Amino acid sequence: MADRFHEGLRSQVAFVTHTRDYRSAEVLPSLARHGFTTTERPHDRETERLLAQFDPDLVVLAIDPRHDDDIALVRQVARACKAQIIVVAPGPHPHGLALALEAGADVCVRDTDGGEMFNAQLGAILRRKTSPIEQEAEDDGPSTITVRDLVLDFDRCQAVRNGESIPLTPTEFKILAYLAKNAGKVVSPVEILRAVQDYTYSEREAQEIVKVYIRRIRRKVELDPAEPSYIVNVRGFGYMLERRSNRRDAVRASEAA
Incomplete structure (x- = not known):
């Protein structure tokens, strides 16, 4: 291969x-x-x-x-x-x-x-730029993940909400996909970058870099980026893709990045 x-x-x-x-x-x-x-x-x-x-x-x-x-x-x-x-x-x-x-x-x-x-x-x-043949050969998970009305299609590297395609860059899609695979679980900025870039940044660098990516993804995914309901920040720990429409009180109280 x-x-x-x-x-x-x-x-x-x-x-x-x-x-x-x-x-x-x-x-x-x-x-x-x-x-x-x-x-x-x-x-x-x-x-x-x-x-x-x-x-x-x-x-x-x-x-x-x-x-x-x-x-x-x-x-x-x-x-x-x-x-x-x-x-x-x-x-x-x-x-x-x-x-x-x-x-x-x-x-x-x-x-x-x-x-x-x-x-x-x-x-x-x-x-990460695998060909369609290589994608078919891989069997490490489902071809799509659905979180509420957000659907991630891994075959097409595409995110769709309510039937409308979301224009994500390759790195933005990888980050959103990683959050979707861990939906309902808080992941740290260092974990996110290690998963999508195969490189371990310092905690400070990871926080600065992931904050930028999350801001960009929210602008495209959230109905109101100022009040995010999909990608939430759990202060001091990291980010989580919320599976439920009504966020937990603790998450609601946390600040957006």
């Missing part, structure tokens, strides 16, 4: 653009090893046009998320294409990583993590 998996990746395209100097020797060889054809260039006014031209499967942005213009670039790329976005940022700056995720990044890697971590995060992304 591993050979078929990598065979299927050889036609994929990665678009790498940067607003700052970065260690390309830790990024470009890793993309090549994973079967990507890569286009790499500095960010300029042509970036959006080239994204449309190449229609990449993956975009890597080497930026500094502490700068407003760089955050705007993440937002621009997220609007311009459907590719997954990896941000390579100077670190450690948890707030900057959170801003990049809020703008539309799927994964953030710090320069200080080194090439091994970039390679591991890239591998984690690709392992």
Whole structure:
């Protein structure tokens, strides 16, 4: 299965653009090893046009998320294409990583993590992009999970509420799916990121990053994101996908992230 998996990746395209100097020797060889054809260039006014031209499967942005213009670039790329976005940022700056995720990044890697971590995060992304044949071969759970009027279809990687599809990014879907598989159970931010990214963040980093993702998912799933009834925060412990329409008094009293 591993050979078929990598065979299927050889036609994929990665678009790498940067607003700052970065260690390309830790990024470009890793993309090549994973079967990507890569286009790499500095960010300029042509970036959006080239994204449309190449229609990449993956975009890597080497930026500094502490700068407003760089955050705007993440937002621009997220609007311009459907590719997954990896941000390579100077670190450690948890707030900057959170801003990049809020703008539309799927994964953030710090320069200080080194090439091994970039390679591991890239591998984690690709392992979750299984083909339909591989999905049929897997038998580790139901193909759908229903929580109240929210349905998660794992074959299509799609969330539906009241018959209407919810436009989730791949990482948002993975987080919601993990919560659905553990519906009624509180899971910590560290557990959530370990499950969807194969990497263990510090507790502080995980809290900042998951808070951003939960905010984005609530905007799409909740009828009133300010008063969430699906994804609830249990202060000091983590998040839970509530199975019941009427939340417990303890959960009702907890604050939204």
